[in-house]
Amino acid sequence: xxxxxxxxxxxxxxxxxxxxxxxxxxxxxxxxxxxxxxxxxxxxxxxxxxxxxxxxxxxxxxxxxxxxxxxxxxxxxxxxxxxxxxxxxxxxxxxxxxxxxxxxxxxxxxxxxxxxxxxxxxxxxxxxxxxxxxxxxxxxxxxxxxxxxxxxxxxxxxxxxxxxxxxxxxxxxxxxxxxxxxxxxxxxxxxxxxxxxxxxxxxxxxxxxxxxxxxxxxxxxxxxxxxxxxxxxxxxxxxxxxxxxxxxxxxxxxxxxxxxxxxxxxxxxxxxxxxxxxxxxxxxxxxxxxxxxxxxxxxxxxxxxxxxxxxxxxxxxxxxxxxxxxxxxxxxxxxxxxxxxxxxxxxxxxxxxxxxxxxxxxxxxxxxxxxxxxxxxxxxxxxxxxxxxxxxxxxxxxxxxxxxxxxxxxxxxxxxxxxxxxxxxxxxxxxxxxxxxxxxxxxxxxxxxxxxxxxxxxxxxxxxxxxxxxxxxxxxxxxxxxxxxxxxxxxxxxxxxxxxxxxxxxxxxxxxxxx
Numbered sequence: 353x354x355x356x357x358x359x360x361x362x363x364x365x366x367x368x369x370x371x372x373x374x375x376x377x378x379x380x381x382x383x384x385x386x387x388x389x390x391x392x393x394x395x396x397x398x399x400x401x402x403x404x405x406x407x408x409x410x411x412x413x414x415x416x417x418x419x420x421x422x423x424x425x426x427x428x429x430x431x432x433x434x435x436x437x438x439x440x441x442x443x444x445x446x447x448x449x450x451x452x453x454x455x456x457x458x459x460x461x462x463x464x465x466x467x468x469x470x471x472x473x474x475x476x477x478x479x480x481x482x483x484x485x486x487x488x489x490x491x492x493x494x495x496x497x498x499x500x501x502x503x504x505x506x507x508x509x510x511x512x513x514x515x516x517x518x519x520x521x522x523x524x525x526x527x528x529x530x531x532x533x534x535x536x537x538x539x540x541x542x543x544x545x546x547x548x549x550x551x552x553x554x555x556x557x558x559x560x561x562x563x564x565x566x567x568x569x570x571x572x573x574x575x576x577x578x579x580x581x582x583x584x585x586x587x588x589x590x591x592x593x594x595x596x597x598x599x600x601x602x603x604x605x606x607x608x609x610x611x612x613x614x615x616x617x618x619x620x621x622x623x624x625x626x627x628x629x630x631x632x633x634x635x636x637x638x639x640x641x642x643x644x645x646x647x648x649x650x651x652x653x654x655x656x657x658x659x660x661x662x663x664x665x666x667x668x669x670x671x672x673x674x675x676x677x678x679x680x681x682x683x684x685x686x687x688x689x690x691x692x693x694x695x696x697x698x699x700x701x702x703x704x705x706x707x708x709x710x711x712x713x714x715x716x717x718x719x720x721x722x723x724x725x726x727x728x729x730x731x732x733x734x735x736x737x738x739x740x741x742x743x744x745x746x747x748x749x750x751x752x753x754x755x756x757x758x759x760x761x762x763x764x765x766x767x768x769x770x771x772x773x774x775x776x777x778x779x780x781x782x783x784x785x786x787x788x789x790x791x792x793x794x795x796x797x798x799x800x801x802x803x804x805x806x807x808x809x810x811x812x813x814x815x816x817x818x819x820x821x822x823x824x825x826x827x828x829x830x831x832x833x834x835x836x837x838x839x840x841x842x843x844x845x846x847x848x849x850x851x852x853x854x855x856x857x858x859x860x861x862x863x864x865x866x867x
Contacts (some may be wrong), residue, residue, distance in 0.1 A: 402657065403589045503540060506531060510544065513551040518563060521555060525566035532573035533803040536810045541577050548574060549587055556594050556612075561605040564598065569613030571595075572799055575619040579813045584623035592616070592629070596636055610662045613637065617666020618799060621673060622813065630670060631678065637667040641705075642689055657698035664693070664701070668708040669795045671715070674790040679715055691731050694738065702738065703757050710761045711787040716766070735762045777805035782818055792817065 509531070512524035539674035541548065552574070555567035571591060578584035598604050599612040620633040640663035671682065690712065704787070711730070739758040741751060760771045764787070773784040775793065784790050796814065797804045807814050810823050 381432055384620070428483065449769075463520070502531075502535075506537070506540065508776055510548055510551065513548075513555060522563050522566060525555065525563065525570055528570050529566060529573060529610070532570065532577060533800045534806060535803075536807065537576050538575070538579065541574065542583065545574065545578060545583060545587060549590055553591060553594060556591070556598060561608055564605060564608035565611035568595070568615040569799070572615045572618045575622050576796075576799070576807075576811075578623070580622055580816075584619075585625050588619040588623040589629075592619070592633075599636065600639075606656055606659055610659045613640070613659060613662040613666055614799070617662075618667050618795065620666075621795075627678075630674065634667060634670050634674070634678075637663045637670070638686065640664070641667070641693060642686070657696070660696075661698065661700045661704050664704050664708060665791075665795060665798075668704075668711055668791055669700070671708075671711065672791060676719055679719065683712065683716060691734060694734055698753055699746070703754060706735070706738070706758055707787065707791065708763045710764050711791055713765055714787045732762070732765060735765065775808070777808045778824075780809070780820065780824065782808065782820065789818070801802075 506528070509524040512520050513528075515521050515524070549571075552567045552571050556564055556571075559567060562849060571587070575584050575587050578587055595612045595616045599616060600611050601609070616633055617637065620629060624630050624633070640660050671679070674682070690705060690709050694702055694709075696702050697707070731823045735758055737754055739762050741754060743751070746754075763769050763771075770786060773790070775782040775784060782793075784793055796807075800807055808818070808820070812823065815823060
């Protein structure tokens, strides 16, 4: 780094470069200086109780202050040195003289002169000038530094996927999952997709249980980051046979098979270019809920219920992009099998089956297919039972959730009404006004988690799927003006709570006239 230096001393055994820590060089309250660049100097006091002889630029802070960059954007050596010394609490002052220092200290004497120069030239005028300069350039420098640091960490995680330790590999996969789900990294991953795909393939082949499940999730997020273009299609086709192999392997871990079921459905939805890939994935997934005995009283282990639920979710997701001719054959072959899943012991599978039935009804209406026959009447009676069930042997929260969802399903089948939802993210909002749109949103939300709002704002793939148009470009002033303060939120919530309480009390009061 041009113009940068650190205080050095003769080499000491055990210290290869001769870089001395503050407590080894100075007294308890004497500052030790690190020259960040020609414009900035750092005074490090070994004791947190030390008093700085000059008014500090940002105040005296502890070791958490360090970021490895000076305000000019240049790197200094203190970040690496601090880790090797193992310092405890210290006091730090970042000082900038009124005029640029031309000193380039290479010895102990020149360092002392530079410290004196810093302390003598520091004044309130120089503080104001430095604040003005930082306001204009520090934000861009910090943002660039954060991006570089994040990319370095991602590269480190990608290298750790091939580590010999299973715990290290799982930690790296977990970190990649969090990064891919919370940020849009298409440009960064474009050049590294083949390397990452090969690493994920090794984790899926040689890993066990949790590692395979994490690898399947990271693969889904990688395909989502690459989009529906040739790059995403390449990732999907390279690992599709392996996903099918793990999914159909009865000896594999249930959580690994569940993750592969989700990955197969999501990657096919995003990147499948041929109808053959779509049909083959549908055929593979439907085998899990077409097997006899999945309903109540079956011999299927309880740990396999999440697998059946994930397979049904992926199958119904792919159903939303099927051509009309294939949907007709599905109605003929699977319509009578789906109601059997409503008697499952798993509430998640019952709800997923109910939503899938509503989705099939919606697709049939779009094709003007008539599903009103004797079996449909029996289905309505079954849905009414689930919408009003109050059996005490089921958990209270499960009963409440089941009744709420099946009331919406029954209302849609009887009258065609759908309970519209509004999803707000940033300055935008999205309306979920159909079962197909609901299934698509829930599938992406399950994979992205809390990062769904960020991707709805910035991901071109998701904005294309949900018809949101190109991403909005907003300046900092607009974003700041759009944010609601905590006090305003409190006032709004208080008013809403008061109005809701009045409305409910009016209905609950037996002495009031209920119109």
